[in-house]
Amino acid sequence: MNTSDTNRPDPDALLSILKKEEEKTKKARLKIFFGMCAGAGKTYDMLKAAHDALSKRTDVVIGYIETHKRPETEALLHGLPAIPRKKIDYRGTQLDEMDLDAILARRPKLVLVDELAHTNAPGSRHAKRYQDVLELLDHGIDVYTTLNVQHLESRADTVAQITGATIRETVPDSVFEQADEIEVIDISPEELLQRLNEGKVYTAERSQQAIQNFFREGNLTALREMALRLTAERVDHQLRDYMKTQRISGPWKSSQRLLVGINASRHCVALIRWARRLAYATNGSWVAVYVETTRQLSDSEKSQLSKNVKLASELGAEVITTADDDIAKALVRVAREQNATQILVGKSKYFLPFGKSLLEKIIEISGDLDIHVVGGAMDSAGRFRWLRLPVLHSAWMQYLIAALIVIAVAMICYPISPWLGYQTVSFILLLTVALMPLKFGTGPVLLAAASSALIWNFFFIPPQFTFYIGLTQDALMFLTYFVIASVTGTLTARIRARERIVIQREVRANALYALTRDLSNARNQDEVAKASVSNIENFFGGEVVIFLSDLSGDLLPQPHSASTFHADSKEFSVPAWVYWNEKKAGKFTDTLPFAAASYFPISGPRYPLGVIGIILNRSFTIDQETLLENFIRQIASALEREQLNEINKNSIAVVESERLYKTLFNSISHELRTPIAAMITASESLQHTESLKQNSLVMNLLGEIHTAADRLNRLVGNLLDMARLESGHIGLKADWCDVHDVIYSALEKLEHELSTHTVTVEVSQDLPLIKIDFGLMEQVITNLLLNAATYTPQGVHIEIKAYKESNDCILIIADNGPGFPTEALPHLFDKFYRVPGTQTGGTGLGLSIVRGFVDAHRGTISAENKNTGGAQFTIRLPLHTIPATEIITQDV
Amino acid sequence: MSDLPRILIIDDEIQIRRLLQITLESNGYKIYAAASGEEGLQQVAMTRPDMLILDLGLPDMDGIEALKKLREWSSIPVIILSVRSNETDIVAALDAGADDYLNKPFRTGELLARIRTALRHVTSPDGENSIFESGPLWVDLNARIVKIKNEIIKLTPTEFRLLSLFIRHAGKVLTHQFILNEIWGPSFAEETQYSRVYVGQLRKKIEENPTTPKLLVTESGIGYRLEVIE
Structure with missing residues (x-):
């Protein structure tokens, strides 16, 4: 063993630090101005920091600022641009809220958002302002915000204890921890009280009230200590993180891991907060464990359990659910599995039916694990007792019916008991109790057992109508009866309950199996959607809507046709938000809760694939939600499989068609051009043969052949260009070109054709390089020049001009010939259009090719008759910024 | 025969x-x-x-x-x-x-x-003869002297390198990619604007009429050629 190993940082811990760092750099920065209470000057300091940022030319805007009409603060608002607040109508009153969408659309570098703990008006997208802030950060916008210590989730209890004020608006500690920077705004209680007295915080009247209630000096000192300590803890954490990454050996020991047992009780909230504080203080991680027993939970308990689980995970716990009837054993087992070193349980929350308390049992079997017991229920005793009836939990109706059955059986037996004998009656009653668990839970069965015992005693055992039992054997029988009834009742009930859980699990497993089977049978996206909708509907029993993304990664605004519920365009904003943020939203969530359905993202490993919405009457239980998440994971992988398939198929088709096109095009142009090339080359060779030059007839005929071949060559060229345009396979190869070069290149090719005309070229000096396809643009100019040369009389002057106009390059080719007939102007660029009355010898393709090529460059072309006479073509091409213009200066 | x-x-x-x-x-x-x-x-x-x-x-x-x-x-x-x-x-x-x-x-x-x-x-393989002549253009590659109609003209270093590249391949068509690669290096192979700008400058100095070049002619869509005029 190498001793230096002990100094080595734990790789998992290092990874998690790196991950934290990575998240920080990826996300925008969050800075919290943190204070002990209102009036400390957080908003004031935040605004000052904003002015600093503004002076450094940072794009900073006010998202929401609450000045409380404090003049010093209000003065600082000047000069800072603000996003107008959004007005929300709520039951007749207008509420001002931060306009999240406006900020997202404006995309500033930094936004100021006051009062992080604020609860948004109903109808806002998120329930809480900190969720707005998280969304802003997700979109890469830095945020400055303010927060008081009492609004921090893990401190809310303590503050409530100290000050007596209930804290309703809280912010999860994870948000606080996520902050890149915390600035403590510290002020001494004396100074704060003085400010209050001077009316700098509230108006005089409110100040007095405040001083008497919340702002007592003792309170303030406690809050101040809490704020400072919290910040100190954070600094300590940062230091440790730093030392770990830098491998500086320090006093830390191997990370503590804490396990806290949670249940469906309201008191658990305090326990969970306690656990978090302890875990944070000992620099350890923590696990919250819920042990699912055969005991049925009431609806209110279920919802409380969801809240507890949510709270624990919000506070950074890893939440584990395990099924076991023995809570103590389960907790210790999970603690060992999770390498936890400490177990945290609440005091006197659980009592096992027989003998030992949960705590005693845990202590007995936990071995070397440390046990923390957290005490103190804060609720009234009555409530406490009500919650402590752990065995009697079935609906009250069940108790009533169970009791009525026992009474009915007793009444039937009563008249015939003289013939049967009272012992026989006890068996009949016992049978009744034994059969009861088939329908009822443990509670009603126990009630039936007890009441039947008493009834039997009172009405049947002599002496009748007294609880007094005369004979010893009767007394013994009564006791035996009671024990047998209770034991059979509870045991059968327990077996039934266990059976129920097994059945539930089986149902869940079957549902998942059915889904995966349907999904694997689906052959395309539509079938996947259909299978998803029908399976979710079958199992969860609500209407379902499914939105899918298209291949380019946008969410289609129309729900998939398999949906059983049609979301209108107004509702669509909710799935759209869910899609882009990959978080659930809608009914029964904190985000956009006014939607008709709850929406869940279908997240693929690389990008979102769609959204599933479901209409429910009440919120999901944890079980259901976990199952739905499993469903959605399966659906996501099936959808992704089909999408990849689709993309693959498409790309194969595209590649195939392009290859085919290229082969065809090349072979056709080869076939057509080869004979022409032979004709041109041969006739030209003959023209240059010295021995033939004397024979003028031969020379003339050769000239004719040559001209005809040239014309044919051009025609073939035009037809092939047109075919390229029509098929959309132009394949623009844009590159930086000098317009002059292009013009000259075209002129050179047409030297012969333009010999009867005069041409001037004028390119303005300030025209920069332009990004075009040299070959195509040369063809454009060639065609236009050829047009001028062919359709104007000899001696006509052709003018070519190129210059820069705003952000475009203008290219003009004009002549002083007869111009176009007015009626021809609108049709010039039409395919196969020929100006009436012109000489034969054209196909009417040249100009439509010109327009096609100019269009391909995202440019425009127009034709007109000049005022001074003659035709003019104007081409307008967009200029791009030339990269690296410094090349000219670098080489002097 | x-x-x-x-x-x-x-x-x-x-x-x-x-x-x-x-x-x-x-x-x-x-x-x-x-x-x-x-x-x-x-x-x-x-x-x-x-x-x-x-x-x-x-x-x-x-x-x-x-x-x-x-x-x-x-x-x-x-x-x-x-x-x-x-x-x-x-x-x-x-x-x-x-x-x-x-x-x-x-x-x-x-x-x-x-x-x-x-x-x-x-x-006649390259490098043997350091004197090149074509019409009015006279160049001594070793001495780095360029004359038009017997008058010495001044070229910038890059212009001279470009001209000597054309002279070494006189009469042959040079593609933009080839020119860019030889003068500016492989990372500039797509930056056609460089060759366009420098050929334009060179023409202004060596052509009698830069708008109708006789020496450095454009091969449309392909590149340039230095014509050898006997």
């Missing part, structure tokens, strides 16, 4: 082969012909021609592929024959080691000029 320069033509079109054969033989070349890439490569190995004229569209293999195979073992000059609107293929062929190209239909005079340029490169 064995002194005549020998040219191998690889083209699947019998008409083009015959035409080239007649034209070139009447101009004093010895011609061999092959109809497919495979046959052509064998002929190169067997007959050891001085030059190759290669059509890009061959029945058995792509012309560029044939060229790449050839370049594995031979460095004889190669002129590519192609049809218009195939600039990408031409650039690919030039980058794969072709010396020049010609579009079909071609003029006989042009073809003969290209053949002469390509063959001259073989007969």
